[in-house]
Amino acid sequence: MIDQFAGGNIELSNLQENFSFAGVSCGLKLSGKKDLGAIFCKKKALTFAVFTQNSVAAAPVKISKKRLNKNKFIRAILVNSGNANAATGIDGFNDAIEISKNFSDLIGIEEDEVLLASTGIIGVRLDKSKIISKIPALVDRLTLNNHLDFKESIMTTDRFEKEYFETISSKECGGIYIRAYAKGCGMICPNLATMLVFITSNINADEKILKEMFINCVNKSFNAISVDGDTSTNDSVFFMTDMSCPENTINNREDNLIIEFEKALNRCCIKLANDMVRDGEGSTKILEVRAIGFANEENAKKVASNIAKSTLVKCAFFGSDPNWGRILCAAGNTNLIDEDSVSIKIFDTEVYNKRPINFDKESLSKKISDNERVIIEIYNNSGDKSFTFYGCDLTFDYVKLNSEYST
Amino acid sequence: MIDQFAGGNIELSNLQENFSFAGVSCGLKLSGKKDLGAIFCKKKALTFAVFTQNSVAAAPVKISKKRLNKNKFIRAILVNSGNANAATGIDGFNDAIEISKNFSDLIGIEEDEVLLASTGIIGVRLDKSKIISKIPALVDRLTLNNHLDFKESIMTTDRFEKEYFETISSKECGGIYIRAYAKGCGMICPNLATMLVFITSNINADEKILKEMFINCVNKSFNAISVDGDTSTNDSVFFMTDMSCPENTINNREDNLIIEFEKALNRCCIKLANDMVRDGEGSTKILEVRAIGFANEENAKKVASNIAKSTLVKCAFFGSDPNWGRILCAAGNTNLIDEDSVSIKIFDTEVYNKRPINFDKESLSKKISDNERVIIEIYNNSGDKSFTFYGCDLTFDYVKLNSEYST
Incomplete structure (x- = not known):
């Protein structure tokens, strides 16, 4: 059709x-x-x-x-x-x-x-x-x-x-x-x-x-x-x-x-x-952040966007670092999640589930490095609303492009 | 004493x-x-x-x-x-x-x-x-x-x-x-x-x-x-x-x-x-942002902090660029200022006053480059409350420090 x-x-x-x-x-x-x-x-x-x-x-x-x-x-x-x-x-x-x-x-x-x-x-x-x-x-x-x-x-x-x-x-x-x-x-x-x-x-x-x-x-x-x-x-x-x-x-x-x-x-x-x-300034990766299982879409959006906008998260993914600590911390800044009830996935790999869990860091890092689009999911347990927010990584080129003198 | x-x-x-x-x-x-x-x-x-x-x-x-x-x-x-x-x-x-x-x-x-x-x-x-x-x-x-x-x-x-x-x-x-x-x-x-x-x-x-x-x-x-x-x-x-x-x-x-x-x-x-x-990651400059003349301190703080936190402003000052357009834009993102009534100073130089004004860009850029602390002032006309917020520039070293693999 x-x-x-x-x-x-x-x-x-x-x-x-x-x-x-x-x-x-x-x-x-x-x-x-x-x-x-x-x-x-x-x-x-x-x-x-x-x-x-x-x-x-x-x-x-x-x-x-x-x-x-x-x-x-x-x-x-x-x-x-x-x-x-x-x-x-x-x-x-x-x-x-x-x-x-x-x-x-x-x-x-x-x-x-x-x-x-x-x-x-x-x-x-x-x-x-x-x-x-x-x-x-x-x-x-x-x-x-x-x-x-x-x-x-x-x-x-x-x-x-x-x-x-x-x-x-x-x-x-x-x-x-x-x-x-x-x-x-x-x-x-x-x-x-x-x-x-x-x-x-x-x-x-x-x-x-x-x-x-x-x-x-x-x-x-x-x-x-x-x-x-x-x-x-x-x-x-x-x-x-x-x-x-x-x-x-x-x-x-x-x-x-x-x-x-x-x-x-x-x-x-x-x-x-x-x-x-x-096409964002100097970006090398799209970060697709999905906040899943929230009481309403607004909360899901706040969590997803806070993760996608965090300069620390952005830098981590530029470095292909599956840094769930920064993701959790950025989500926590909204005061809308509780670390004891959320889980986090990067692509299909669970990296956090109510507490730190073991995962193959090297292989996940390689997957991040190999892909232009990184999928980050944070699962909450307070409802059935979700929101997907798109960001990009923060790179040397971003700083270069944006710090060059304007004339 | x-x-x-x-x-x-x-x-x-x-x-x-x-x-x-x-x-x-x-x-x-x-x-x-x-x-x-x-x-x-x-x-x-x-x-x-x-x-x-x-x-x-x-x-x-x-x-x-x-x-x-x-x-x-x-x-x-x-x-x-x-x-x-x-x-x-x-x-x-x-x-x-x-x-x-x-x-x-x-x-x-x-x-x-x-x-x-x-x-x-x-x-x-x-x-x-x-x-x-x-x-x-x-x-x-x-x-x-x-x-x-x-x-x-x-x-x-x-x-x-x-x-x-x-x-x-x-x-x-x-x-x-x-x-x-x-x-x-x-x-x-x-x-x-x-x-x-x-x-x-x-x-x-x-x-x-x-x-x-x-x-x-x-x-x-x-x-x-x-x-x-x-x-x-x-x-x-x-x-x-x-x-x-x-x-x-x-x-x-x-x-x-x-x-x-x-x-x-x-x-x-x-x-x-x-x-x-x-001592912020890789920072080379302190940005001291003063929001002056607001109805209440909370509004002044929002405007000052939005300017100090804007990655575009941070990059501009890393490049010693007296980029008042980004300052105004970051302030405008709060919806608490009106471009037709504010003025902006960088150090003692007025760079905007209700509309663009002429100033010696080269000399101001040099002053920014020569100083570890940059004073940015935005004057509003809606009250007598002020707030000073401190930020820093965004540099290559920030990205480097924060993108290096964590292990």
């Missing part, structure tokens, strides 16, 4: 996508690489978004939030990399408004039908004239096929592109699709900000159902990862659908297509979130 | 100290260095302590807590380094009880007049026979002068000894003194735990006044530092006084001697806490 990336049994030629993409270079990046991108929808697209919880939010975040509060039917998103337009005060805010106006006027849509996103250096005003001069070229290039350019234009120091495409067959409309592009979560270079995700689709379902699915998927993916425990000024995740498929709105949460779609959306978000962690 | 370290205008020969100290090697440390220490008081000593908030608490912490709840007049503390006796289950608990009993029996005091502290590897049962066989030698060596041996016996991988001595002249008793020894806060080697502080004095004042002073001083020092954001299984701070000076209990909070004593205790705690940060 589901075909990731390729299309498989769905005739992709029948698939109707109303979104178009573009990416150009406007000169914000000194390298001359693409740094200005846009997504445009032929129709009004139902749009949800979540933004950074940092009170220091960049101008584009403030503007997008405000617009989405007034208007959930959006036509376009304008993105730049190379400059985050964060901590730039009222001047930066006005710059963003002017750029947005220029873009919406040229396309011929309302001002508040445009959302904005920026990523790059913090605290430096962006050169709006560079952006404005390239908006006509950008708008000219808007086609579905130019998603490759878009993908490039949102990157900063990401080591690889992060994308997702999946289709779900449906009797009508040539299939339901999820298409997504993301840029990395690590605040990789000095003053660089951060996580941007753009998901487009044609799913047609009740707004409340869609919003709930979106929030759920975000919480289990983009809100369940950490490279260094810091959230940035610019983090934004957008979901847009033109609601063209199926032809009649699905109002039933239990509808098969909705269930399939939610699974697919979840796969999409988990995949992109994992890509971000894998 | 106050004479730190030396005694100055106080005739130290007149100073009466009823505490004695000892330290021996019992073989827990493979190096053969001293690893078993004791403090003993000729009289019952009024004792306060604070312990780790980690729910995974070591056996000695559990036992000391329990005893102090029953009995605040303590005679002795027995300490070992080389093994934390943490996450060792009921066996570890029983080991500690047996060791303690052996010690109290030999000295001839009650079992619950002894407190315990351990530091070293987590999750490995300690060899109690090694400790028990050396207790007679330890007890034999108890004199005031053997504080040098005690100081050595509590260290693990500390790079330097941490101590404090100060006297306050008083008309009677030859002066009031504060004597303190500490071991470092960084969880420096794999599985090593952590912060131990022992403060002795002869101050005689109302219990409530003394306890309040102790808690206040701890909150502004040992609870206001972080090397890597992790608290250990063994953190303990002890304060003991034989209440011999002055001869009459001071019941007045505003008494001059009490005010002088509180200032001195505060200096003692700040000094030792700073020594711990300075």
Whole structure:
């Protein structure tokens, strides 16, 4: 039923996508690489978004939030990399408004039908004239096929592109699709900000159902990862659908297509979130931490995230050290576990069970060393709720990347 | 009036100290260095302590807590380094009880007049026979002068000894003194735990006044530092006084001697806490972060500690980068500041004031590079409360020390 990336049994030629993409270079990046991108929808697209919880939010975040509060039917998103337009005060805010106006006027849509996103250096005003001069070229290039350019234009120091495409067959409309592009979560270079995700689709379902699915998927993916425990000024995740498929709105949460779609959306978000962690600054390993058997999901999340974020745990796994003492200690810092009732596994090896137990340390260390993804499980006995949190190891390269002088 | 370290205008020969100290090697440390220490008081000593908030608490912490709840007049503390006796289950608990009993029996005091502290590897049962066989030698060596041996016996991988001595002249008793020894806060080697502080004095004042002073001083020092954001299984701070000076209990909070004593205790705690940060794993700089102008101290503390604990801030200062964007971003993560109303200083240089401002980056970077202590100030406009939090930079050596395989 589901075909990731390729299309498989769905005739992709029948698939109707109303979104178009573009990416150009406007000169914000000194390298001359693409740094200005846009997504445009032929129709009004139902749009949800979540933004950074940092009170220091960049101008584009403030503007997008405000617009989405007034208007959930959006036509376009304008993105730049190379400059985050964060901590730039009222001047930066006005710059963003002017750029947005220029873009919406040229396309011929309302001002508040445009959302904005920026990523790059913090605290430096962006050169709006560079952006404005390239908006006509950008708008000219808007086609579905130019998603490759878009993908490039949102990157900063990401080591690889992060994308997702999946289709779900449906009797009508040539299939339901999820298409997504993301840029990395690590605040990789000095003053660089951060996580941007753009998901487009044609799913047609009740707004409340869609919003709930979106929030759920975000919480289990983009809100369940950490490279260094810091959230940035610019983090934004957008979901847009033109609601063209199926032809009649699905109002039933239990509808098969909705269930399939939610699974697919979840796969999409988990995949992109994992890509971000894998691309975290200098990281060599993903730490997948599963907290199992808690009274509620919130507690499970606190325990899993405290383990994944502990610098001591992160360093230990960089050194391929199956250091359960640090895992237990990090979990204990939440005050939500009792050492006399928990057990800990690294991959399939039990390393602690209510008290220290013997295990083959050398062989487990070798397994950690041989794998890019390390599975850490902590079992509690206070309920049936679980949460998986994704982190990465802490390496020499992280310190190197983040301590190099910013100019 | 106050004479730190030396005694100055106080005739130290007149100073009466009823505490004695000892330290021996019992073989827990493979190096053969001293690893078993004791403090003993000729009289019952009024004792306060604070312990780790980690729910995974070591056996000695559990036992000391329990005893102090029953009995605040303590005679002795027995300490070992080389093994934390943490996450060792009921066996570890029983080991500690047996060791303690052996010690109290030999000295001839009650079992619950002894407190315990351990530091070293987590999750490995300690060899109690090694400790028990050396207790007679330890007890034999108890004199005031053997504080040098005690100081050595509590260290693990500390790079330097941490101590404090100060006297306050008083008309009677030859002066009031504060004597303190500490071991470092960084969880420096794999599985090593952590912060131990022992403060002795002869101050005689109302219990409530003394306890309040102790808690206040701890909150502004040992609870206001972080090397890597992790608290250990063994953190303990002890304060003991034989209440011999002055001869009459001071019941007045505003008494001059009490005010002088509180200032001195505060200096003692700040000094030792700073020594711990300075000795943090691989650190090259202390970050002294002052959050100023908040509605309450708790908010100020959250902002200051979030800045001091941010790995991005820590890396930036390792690289001598006056990166105010990361400082602002870390502060914003608390949701307690508004970028449009705060200003930030690094040393005396204003680097942000409601919006980015120009400053001489090269010269400020040089100043950071030239100083072991970096002063970071964030000014808010919502009240008159402030808090200072101490952190350190994050260096290659931190990662190296913490990623080396534990065996």
